[in-house]
Amino acid sequence: MINNNSKGTVFIIDNNKLCGVLTDGDIRRLLLSGYKLQEKIANVIGGEFVYAYNTETYEQVLSKLKNSIKIIPLVNKDFEVVDYVYYDKDVHVPVADLDLRGNEFKYLIDAFLTTWISSQGPYVEMFEKNFAKFCGCEHAVTTSSGTVALHLALLALGIGKGDEVIVPDLTFVATINAVLYTGATPVIVDVEEESWCIDPKEIEKAITGKTKAVIPVHLYGQPCDMSAIMAIAKKHKIFVVEDCAEAHGATFDGKYVGSFGQIGCFSFYGNKVITTGEGGMCVTDDPVLHKKMVLLKNHGMSQERKYWHDVVGYNYRMTNLQAAIGVAQLEKISEFLRNRAEVEEKYKKLLLDIPFVEFQRDDLPKRKKITWLVSILVNENRRDSIISKLKDKGMDTRPFFYPLSVMDIYKQYAARPCQKSKDIAARGMNLPTVYNKKFEETVNMIRESF
Ligand SMILES: Cc1ncc(COP(=O)(O)O)c(C=O)c1O
Structure with missing residues (x-):
């Protein structure tokens, strides 16, 4: 039994x-x-x-x-x-939760019953069209993950051996790995204290004759300073590939992230704002880049002449089954973002009196962040004990990412010391960003553990 x-x-x-x-x-x-x-x-x-x-x-x-x-x-x-x-x-409170209660099942079954379960089918096109519209971009290309989206974007821009690509020190490793996959050299720079995102001043300092691109990461839902970054990119004639894996729907000066650079890359991993299980997307306004990405993600096969290949391509495709879920998720993205923002507001109200908790800033000029995971800074010496006390009570939280420059495999790529990123990473943690009937109890657990 x-x-x-x-x-x-x-x-x-x-x-x-x-x-x-x-x-x-x-x-x-x-x-x-x-x-x-x-x-x-x-x-x-x-x-x-x-x-x-x-x-x-x-x-x-x-x-x-x-x-x-x-x-x-x-x-x-x-x-x-x-x-x-x-x-x-x-009892167990996860950091993130999925909501698949919309049309996900209906569309998934529809895709299944029509037997369009591979990477061709109406949902792939629908998801691309709807997502491009959501970001205010002309084109979108689905991919099998967010990491792959970044790699595809860099490949389409012709980045490879001998080139340098600037990345922030505080990010998930996929950002720098995508650069390494191309054979280019990543150059790690520090972040801004207020936004935790890449510091435009540090980008400018790190530019050399070999710099081809920068990847601003809109970290934990916070948009980077896109006006400063785009001005620097224009001045030095370098490409901008935005890593929007954690910031679907965030805006800078009223414009959606992903629509500033040549290409914007998104992830639809299970813990993201919307999910397809695994999956990603590149968005662009440039029809030439769009065509290149479609070519490269599909084995480099000529669209005019089947089974003719002029370039070495990849299989980076998303399936129609995943896209079916994506279409349904996108229908509810405004509701998801509203719910996440409400959870953050509730935390803020309930933890207002705890002096050493600093919430992610939401008052930076022109930036309208979204809530991906509620992100706070606490006292450096207490962060890990808070996390383990909460774990004992059945509540999952996450420490921030380690800075890239402290890891042996990446430290050689740091342009100069990245002190701000180190401080933020040591103090940062993500709280469960799910609202349930135990929310007040969850907050009390957090309060008691501080
Ligand atoms: C900043 C950032 N970039 C890239 C990725 C990679 O996305 P994926 O997991 O879909 O490959 C993630 C998330 O996982 C991320 O957080």
């Missing part, structure tokens, strides 16, 4: 009454202490076990769950099992 129910637990019931709980761990321990599998259950139960009455309050019941006790039976006054409470469902 334990195997079949996949919960690792059985409730032992005799004459309709609960008489014990047995877990796979109990069985393992019994076998180790000499019992055989043929042993009667009646002979091995009888000790104390945890249960709750269905008349107890939600909080009383939850307090009986721990890391080690993940599932408990709920009984009525006659000791009959009427339900159970499950740690992962009832």
